[in-house]
Amino acid sequence: MIRASRISKSFGSRIVLRNLEFSADPGEVISLIGLNGAGKTTFIRILATLMRADSGKIFINRYNISQAPIQIRKKIGVVLHSPMLYGDLTGDENLVFYAKLFGVQQPETRIDQILQLTNLDPRRKDLVRTYSRGMQQRLSIGRAILHNPDVLLLDEPYTGLDQDSIGNVDALLAQLAVEGKLILLTSHDLERALAVSSRIDILYRGSIADSLKIDQLAGNELKNRFRSITGKTFPGAGNQAD
Structure with missing residues (x-):
């Protein structure tokens, strides 16, 4: 609250x-x-x-x-104008990095959950600089909820x-609200x-x-x-x- x-x-x-x-x-x-x-x-x-x-x-x-x-x-999880992602790392590597910063327990399991939730699992091994703006935004939201805020x-x-991408973000926010x-x-x-x-x-x-x-x-x-x-x-x- x-x-x-x-x-x-x-x-x-x-x-x-x-x-x-x-x-x-x-x-x-x-x-x-x-x-x-x-x-x-x-x-x-x-x-x-x-x-x-x-x-x-x-x-x-x-x-x-x-x-x-x-x-x-x-x-809290925070998503600002800048996605706060590393373009020369893969989606998976970005989440591994932030999971360490957040002290996430069982990071591999949590990262798998986030990539499924954001529909980015098929692109997890691709460099983030190859992602569309919408994909980067979804990964940024995933980064923000890694520690289950x-x-x-x-x-x-x-x-x-x-x-x-708007539809994807809509669905993601709706799911988080349900949670x-x-x-x-x-x-x-x-x-x-x-x-x-x-x-x-x-x-x-x-x-x-x-x-x-x-x-x-x-x-x-x-x-x-x-x-x-x-x-x-x-x-x-x-x-x-x-």
Whole structure:
């Protein structure tokens, strides 16, 4: 679980997060959407212990992020814009390397499981630089869940993917949610956010302006709500909201 209270973060005079409140539980898939510069990536990086908030408190699985970052890193998996893979190693070798870093028990068995889950087993002996963007993204997600974390944080995981790769990532995230993982992702793609999420949070002016359950949304309600909050059409949403 994640509990964040009164999170603020500034870069110089620019306020990025302002008293942000956020709560999420196991099995939820939450898309964090907002205008460019709304603070989505900053919040992900703070949760990933890659950046410190200026103020506020965050608990992940009851650990205080400012007091127990090492314990929290054992509970989270992170996928950022860079896949964090080694192109001159095979898919299998990349996972072996990260399994050692994570201290994974019975790494051979776990790596086999990951390659099956990501549908990359047939390409496990190929160099990662020969992989498509979608294959690299799936391997990156596999890397992030090698140590069986409770929470998965993904920053724009669909960027640059073709339709087949999008479908593969959709299926992978759905399976992880069934397993009880808490998944938080940022997105500029309204269609994907609606397709994979159980909840969508709208980040505006540094705080969560609204939190919407997918099963309670109808028609263009999300686009309309986004526009009423931000005064803008959702980026990449296509037609104007009704």
